[in-house]
Ligand SMILES: O=P(O)(O)O[C@H]1O[C@H](CO)[C@@H](O)[C@H]1O
């Protein structure tokens with residue numbers, strides 16, 4: 070057990086999917102896992118472990134924002150021995166060619182968070198995805214016929230900005246979309262030698278202002294889950 074997880078030792082698989090939304094975690098377990106068992110209930114941050122096509126895999130909600138995601142990532146890696154962490158989240162598109170419901174794979178994560186200034190001072194750490202996981206996810210997304218984009222994403226500490234147009238500086242530098250956790254996840258994984266990836270579905274668009282409903286965000290973005298689970302399958306694991 071750790072401070073924020075009440076799973077027993079060995080109850081969580083080496084490969085863990087990480088949605089921000091704990092109800093998406095339950096949806097993933099109920100929809101895709103064989104024999105899912107709930108392994109966490111602390112703070113209502115649901116987590117489940119089961120198998121997918123015979124391979125042991127877990128899903129754990131992380132909550133919203135870098136601090137929350139870093140707590141769960143740190144405890145999963147250091148207390149439960151998790152080695153492969155795949156965030157499955159939603160994001161807002163910054164680019165005209167990146168449409169609502171497209172899939173984005175976060176190759177790197179820019180951020181306005183102070184987490185790495187606290188750690189590295191004025192020097193800049195570049196939080197990046199694991200290349201093997203990224204390649205597997207990209208190939209899986211293409212073979213499933215998804216519209217998929219790979220590149221830099223923005224992990225923001227704020228969902229609501231005083232200046233809506235502030236996103237344009239990131240868009241001008243090719244950043245694909247905004248979410249709120251990947252930079253923290255990639256940094257924790259780098260610190261502990263774990264593998265991490267972020268796969269996102271575009272839930273809204275900052276240019277067109279198109280939006281999806283909260284129900285759709287919780288229940289229907291199954292394409293990216295299949296892509297994440299396919300990438301996880303290549304990692305093996307005990308069944
Ligand atoms: O859908 P999730 O995984 O929660 O991800 C996105 O949605 C939340 C904001 O609505 C933030 O957590 C952001 O990163």
Ligand SMILES: O=c1cc[nH]c(=O)[nH]1
Nearest residue numbers: 159160161247248249
């Ligand atoms: O963090 C997020 C997630 C989805 N859409 C946004 O605009 N921001």
